[in-house]
Amino acid sequence: MNQTTNLEQTVLFMTGSTGFIGKETVKQLVEKTDVHMLLLVRSEQRARTVLESYGVRSLERITFVVGDLSVQGLGLAPRDHKRIREANVILHVGGTMDITLERETAEKIFRHGAREIAQLAEDIQRSGGLRHFIHVVGFMSPYGQGSEQEEQININHLHSQESAYEEMKFQADGYIREHAKQNGYPLSVVNPSTVVGPRPTGETEQTGGIGLLIGAVQKGFMPVVPGGSSYWLPLVENDVVAETLVFLTKDDSPIGGTYALLARKENSPNMKELLHILTKQLDVPKPAGGALPLSWIQKLLNVGGTRISGIPAQSLAFITDRTFQVEETEGLLKRMGRTWPDIREQLPFITADLDYRLLPKPEAEHIPNDYIRIRRGNLAMLGWEGEGEPWVIVHGLLQCADDLLPLGSQLRKLTGNPVWIVDLAGFGRSPVHQSRDAFTGQVNALVDALGEMQFPIKLVGHSVGAAIAAAALKQSGRADIRLALLQPAADNVNEGNNGRLKQMLRLPRRVVRTLLRSKSQRSWARMFSIDSSVQIKGSIVDRSAQRAYGYLRSPRIAGAHVDLLRWIHLGHKQELSFWGQYGNLEQTNNATDLLIVWADKDREYHFPSKLKPGYKKVDVPHGHYFPVFQFEQTAEILMNWAENSHMNNDRQGY
Structure with a gap:
């Protein structure tokens, strides 16, 4: 079905506009549409700063509405509530990405927020007609996947899980679905898999998804393949998610549906292949311990492994052996005129970005931002x-x-x-x-x-x-x-100053890398101080030393240093x-x-x-x-x- 231009101006009410998915969606809406946006934000000034920093070049068609998902009536002033009721499309992307949320907080943000947004949808539907409600919720939601019997099995499984974050998100999904049936407005539910950065850069500021896995590999805490080759971690770039949301926003005759934003399992890297890609990019050995059941790994994390590794047990919920129904998604992609991208092409850039983000940085950065x-x-x-x-x-x-x-x-x-x-x-x-x-x-x-x-x-x-x-x-x-x-x-x-370094560089590469990483921050500061012949403020030297020390926490960056040092000191014939x-x-x-x-x-x-x-x-x-x-x-x-x-x-x- 081709989209046609509707004589009615699209007025979009959107939550979550400053989040990882939301920023990219707003950017594409500004660049590709004439949609007027009403954005629910906690602080207008912060929202403006966030969107402008992300590259949103024009805010002319954006109206910021101050409110809060966790507050009764969304915390809206009467004037703003009246303004929002003029919207004909709702895009609900709001909600913190934090799998460790306490139950009370998760309930306020997701379940309570869903009820407030649904009430707003009902008001709009009664007063002038809601053209489309678009809800973004995680791909592990039990709703919209299979028959009613299969849904109930998945719901029962959900209640046995420990993550309040996941449970409350999915309860919000179920509530909005039921509300849409009762009130007769079109509902599209978009289920992104684990979201990573857009092409071409792969900037993945949301470090709680695949970033947890990369952090574990970076620190040597992933000697096994979680679940084995039958398991996988579905991934999607946030520009693909945003493109989908923009298309649905512009749709003049929405039919509704459930759109799981992930590739077919057989076309995606399984956990073994994924870890091999990550270890190659992070310059660490492949897992040598074979596969280990997810339940065993969860138990290890729950008895102290999380404290040691920094990996929450709840993070394993995103690794699955499930096969998802993607027929509706593939039909939507066909309408959009595109195909599903191969995540393997983007993984090196995502990995490098997250590896760098996870490194320690100086507390006070006096550099341009x-x-x-x-x-x-x-x-x-x-x-x-x-x-x-x-x-x-x-x-x-x-x-x-x-x-x-x-x-x-x-x-x-x-x-x-x-x-x-x-x-x-x-x-x-x-x-x-x-x-x-x-x-x-x-x-x-x-x-x-x-x-x-x-x-x-x-x-x-x-x-x-x-x-x-x-x-x-x-x-x-x-x-x-x-x-x-x-x-x-x-x-x-x-040469007279580098004899000891030259000897060290002749050792095996992994040994050299370990020795390089073992240098203290103080030793780097001393080197930078000696190097400079003029008076430099100690804070500048200390920050440079902090940065150098931090870079070398990454095996990838430390290995690149070793390779170039060897080229300089050992790679030339006289x-x-x-x-x-x-x-x-x-x-x-x-x-x-x-x-x-x-x-x-x-x-x-x-x-x-x-x-x-x-x-x-x-x-x-x-x-x-x-x-x-x-x-x-x-x-x-x-x-x-x-x-x-x-x-x-x-x-x-x-």
Whole structure:
């Protein structure tokens, strides 16, 4: 059935608009429809901030209505209640995603909230007619799946479960279904499976679903396959959920139904395959203990396992051996003109995102937070849009893209250009690369990412990121990329200072990774303090040390560090100088205006003397990590270089 334009303006009353699903739904409604939205929120100012931060570009067709699902009458002022009764579509997405909710709280939010929303639906139906009620509730709901007898069996099973969160959500489902029958309005129930981040980035801010499993694997608490190969964890991206909700909202002649948003079981990864994908991305061994029944794992968690692992026993409710009816869903997808996406394609990005989110971060973050996130190739990027030729910045070791946000923000402020900071493969939010060689894999990933940016670029690399940027530029053969190298590091190590490190790097990879992760936060702070030759506030050094220590809690990020450290210290033969090979970029690329900024207080590296002549050099009296600690000065140097293509080729002091 094709949707047609109704002469009646769609006025949507929506709950849960600032949640994980809700934000994406509002964004798509703004971009794809002319629907006017009445959004139930607890705080208008907070809701505005949340939606604008998520990328909702216009709030013109949005009216915020202050209220609360857990309060009698939704806590609405009389004027707002009258306004809401003008809606002809209700989209009920509200409810906290917290499987550990106490029963009383869960009952207030879900069951009480359902009664209040149903009463509102009844009022609208009586006064002018409710075109459509759309209710979003979890995929394990016993309602709408099979015959009445099968439903009753599932309901009886529900009452035997321990999770008040699940029970109250599903009681709300049953109540609204019965109310819709009694009052004669069309009801569509959308049952998303475990929700993960949208394409292309996979940003999964809701860490209570698959994030619990990833956290367990990350910490080594998943040595077995829960349930075995007959079990699975159904997953759906939140943009797919939002697209479905938007389609139903616009439907002028809704027929109602139950739509389980999940793929067919046979087309989805089972638990064994899923764990193999996760362990590969997290750089940890596959489960060696075979399969273990879910009931046994639940008992272990209930007798102390939750306290040790941080995994609630209730979280296992999302792992199932059930087969779900998806015929109605497939019919809806056909009407929408789309097919079900394969979650395997997105899992590496979801895994990297959640792995990074679950790491400890400094309590006080004095870094810009107005950036947006994009993906190019298989790499995550943070930054800002702007006018003119973009900057692309590549970080070094003990860093992720976040560490160079102050530099990127200052560059954008000075130039107005777009600025994008790359997370290297296996670092930050980027999945691990698939190459056997660490450096080659990083270069290939960057080349692919730059290949999606077919316009002039100013490419900046720091430390080993400078070597990766230089090699990527040469491999790309592009003549529209200008290159700036900040403290470039490859085979220019001061060997006298690194004998002990070199010996350590010859040990087995897992041993090296363990030793690297064993370094204390204090030792990283000491290293950063020694590296800087100027007075830096202790809090800045401490935050950098906290971040470095936190990054290395991830086996994935720690492994990526080990691989690049080995490449730097063990990967070169004396007769094959890296900078001898890649240092003649000025000659191989006519458009390249090569800048090198060198900090002469660096104790670990010396200037790469084998670079071919023709570059521009600026000396600074700092240590190796000056782009992090002296970001304002670094941005000014880069801006001057970009604006003045006729810089003197002689060495420039700063």
